[in-house]
Amino acid sequence: MTTNRAYAVELKDVNIYYGEKLAVKDVNLSIAHQKITAFIGPSGCGKSTVLRSINRMNDLIPGAKVEGDVVYRSQSLYGRDIDAVEVRRRIGMVFQKPNPFPKSIYDNVAYGPRLLGIRDRKVLNEIVERSLKHSFLWDEVKGDLKKSGLALSGGQQQRLCIARTIAVEPDVILMDEPCSALDPIATQAIEDLMKELVKQYTIVIVTHNMQQAQRVSDYTAFYSIRKEVETEGKEKRWGVLVEYAPTETLFNQPSHEETERYIRGEFG
Amino acid sequence: MSNRNLSITTPLDIGRDPRLLNARLKRQDSTEPILTKQARPGEMLIRAFLLFCGLLSVFTTIGIVVVLGSESLLFFNSGVATLTEFFTATRWQPQAGEFGIMPLLSATITTSIVAMFVALPLGLGAAIYLGEYARPNVRATLKPILEILAGIPTVVYGYFALTFMTPLLRGMFGQDTVQIYNNAAAGLVMGVMILPTIASMSEDALSAVPRSLREASYGLGATRFETITKVVLPAALSGIIAAFLLGVSRAVGETMIVALAAGAGPCVLGDTCFNPFAAGETMTGHIARISGGDLSYNSVDYNSLFSIGLTLFVFTLLLNLISRSVSKRFREVYQ
Numbered sequence: 001m002t003t004n005r006a007y008a009v010e011l012k013d014v015n016i017y018y019g020e021k022l023a024v025k026d027v028n029l030s031i032a033h034q035k036i037t038a039f040i041g042p043s044g045c046g047k048s049t050v051l052r053s054i055n056r057m058n059d060l061i062p063g064a065k066v067e068g069d070v071v072y073r074s075q076s077l078y079g080r081d082i083d084a085v086e087v088r089r090r091i092g093m094v095f096q097k098p099n100p101f102p103k104s105i106y107d108n109v110a111y112g113p114r115l116l117g118i119r120d121r122k123v124l125n126e127i128v129e130r131s132l133k134h135s136f137l138w139d140e141v142k143g144d145l146k147k148s149g150l151a152l153s154g155g156q157q158q159r160l161c162i163a164r165t166i167a168v169e170p171d172v173i174l175m176d177e178p179c180s181a182l183d184p185i186a187t188q189a190i191e192d193l194m195k196e197l198v199k200q201y202t203i204v205i206v207t208h209n210m211q212q213a214q215r216v217s218d219y220t221a222f223y224s225i226r227k228e229v230e231t232e233g234k235e236k237r238w239g240v241l242v243e244y245a246p247t248e249t250l251f252n253q254p255s256h257e258e259t260e261r262y263i264r265g266e267f268g
Numbered sequence: 269m270s271n272r273n274l275s276i277t278t279p280l281d282i283g284r285d286p287r288l289l290n291a292r293l294k295r296q297d298s299t300e301p302i303l304t305k306q307a308r309p310g311e312m313l314i315r316a317f318l319l320f321c322g323l324l325s326v327f328t329t330i331g332i333v334v335v336l337g338s339e340s341l342l343f344f345n346s347g348v349a350t351l352t353e354f355f356t357a358t359r360w361q362p363q364a365g366e367f368g369i370m371p372l373l374s375a376t377i378t379t380s381i382v383a384m385f386v387a388l389p390l391g392l393g394a395a396i397y398l399g400e401y402a403r404p405n406v407r408a409t410l411k412p413i414l415e416i417l418a419g420i421p422t423v424v425y426g427y428f429a430l431t432f433m434t435p436l437l438r439g440m441f442g443q444d445t446v447q448i449y450n451n452a453a454a455g456l457v458m459g460v461m462i463l464p465t466i467a468s469m470s471e472d473a474l475s476a477v478p479r480s481l482r483e484a485s486y487g488l489g490a491t492r493f494e495t496i497t498k499v500v501l502p503a504a505l506s507g508i509i510a511a512f513l514l515g516v517s518r519a520v521g522e523t524m525i526v527a528l529a530a531g532a533g534p535c536v537l538g539d540t541c542f543n544p545f546a547a548g549e550t551m552t553g554h555i556a557r558i559s560g561g562d563l564s565y566n567s568v569d570y571n572s573l574f575s576i577g578l579t580l581f582v583f584t585l586l587l588n589l590i591s592r593s594v595s596k597r598f599r600e601v602y603q
Binding site for chain 1 (some may be wrong): 403404478479480481483484485486487488489490491495498499502503
């Protein structure tokens with residue numbers, strides 16, 4: 001059933017507000033199944049906000065409101081009868097700063113499966129091993145699963161967070177600038193990992209790094225900022241999706257001048 | 269080039285605001301060295317005063333320990349009670365020459381346990397509600413109200429225990445079971461008194477847990493309650509234990525409520541001690557009652573009070589040490 005789906009998630013006429021303030025306007029985007037989609041754009045263009053709307057992470061911010069439709073498996077994520085907890089079980093997230101729990105490596109990875117009610121030690125052991133192997137961390141930590149997740153290096157912590165996310169086998173993994181706190185070698189490891197993971201998962205990544213988007217992604221969405229002077233000295237700013245295309249097309253033959261200027265490094 | 273030469277050879281004062289030079293800055297063309305260390309008596313004075321403030325509490329503590337210790341030593345040397353008798357005798361009756369601490373200690377323990385049974389779950393529950401569930405405007409109303417509870421004088425709580433809680437308990441469990449003065453009423457009201465302290469400190473501990481940890485948990489499909497119990501509470505445990513301990517210390521040291529509502533005479537060990545519905549006199553209550561009467565200095569009764577005080581001090585010190593080791597062992601450090 002899942003293999004025939006062309007799109008994992010579709011955003012239709014999405015507006016996102018923080019309180020009264022419009023943050024992102026009119027985003028239409030279809031995220032391809034089992035591909036890597038990158039969101040790029042200058043700071044404040046709302047790319048992280050859009051990302052967080054895909055697994056209802058914005059619910060946690062008081063005043064955040066989403067208009068329009070985010071469709072996953074023909075259900076609108078913001079419908080009345082949708083359980084945000086169920087959404088997040090299917091659509092997992094990796095954050096900008098590695099945020100392992102202050103628990104052991106084992107307990108970090110087993111956290112999600114335990115939430116699903118798995119208590120059998122043997123099953124948990126298997127899941128933990130498989131997830132850590134899948135995130136290329138197993139060889140580095142296999143003798144020391146009782147060690148605190150916080151004792152690992154930054155790059156290892158981020159791979160632990162990825163292992164934790166894939167332990168519950170979501171459909172989609174959202175990554176919010178997962179390498180921005182990491183050095184180049186750790187970044188390389190995460191990028192290699194993403195290329196492996198995409199064989200099984202749909203990945204959406206927000207990145208500030210255009211080379212990274214070019215290296216790893218199949219599709220790229222470029223967001224930018226629109227401004228409007230409201231009254232004297234007061235300015236309204238919101239984010240828009242400017243262009244969405246296969247990564248190669250977007251970087252080599254952008255159809256908007258703004259995209260071209262951004263990828264040439266002229267602003268942002 | 270010529271400009272540069274000019275600025276080196278010419279005294280800098282030319283272009284400067286003269287008021288700067290009149291103030292603190294030494295003149296650039298002064299013949300003596302201008303960077304030499306200066307005496308700053310004001311700073312020294314402030315530093316000395318701040319050091320004094322810091323040391324005051326240390327010296328006060330030392331003073332209290334010395335007084336408690338030496339007076340207690342007088343008591344134990346007077347031969348009315350050995351240390352073993354002090355801890356094993358079943359009565360505290362100075363007139364009869366019986367000095368067993370256990371009856372007083374038992375009332376302290378009973379009232380404190382009752383109080384913590386009220387204060388810990390309710391305080392923690394209030395903290396979790398305020399910190400994790402309440403909407404900002406609800407929280408802004410509830411928190412000040414809760415904090416008013418902490419500002420009520422304990423003598424008011426004492427009368428509340430005596431005139432409200434005791435009749436309530438007697439109505440519920442029967443006049444024969446619940447005595448007019450009883451540990452339960454004092455303990456319950458003491459719990460209400462401590463509740464805001466526990467709630468406020470626990471809430472601080474909970475809100476200190478970084479949002480990134482909560483997000484990680486929600487991102488894995490945890491519910492709010494699962495996130496609180498499995499991530500937030502373990503990470504805040506050391507703060508919660510500290511709150512619990514402060515609560516216990518306040519319960520053990522509380523005087524007015526127990527003096528008014530718990531009873532005015534030590535129980536007899538093996539008789540009614542540890543019965544929450546019976547009357548009892550705590551260590552603090554006993555010290556307050558006896559030292560309020562006409563007690564002559566250097567009498568055995570007078571010295572005996574210091575032995576109670578010392579026991580109280582050691583008791584809270586032990587609690588402190590235990591909680592420190594407990595929180596060190598179980599807390600999840602997140603930074």
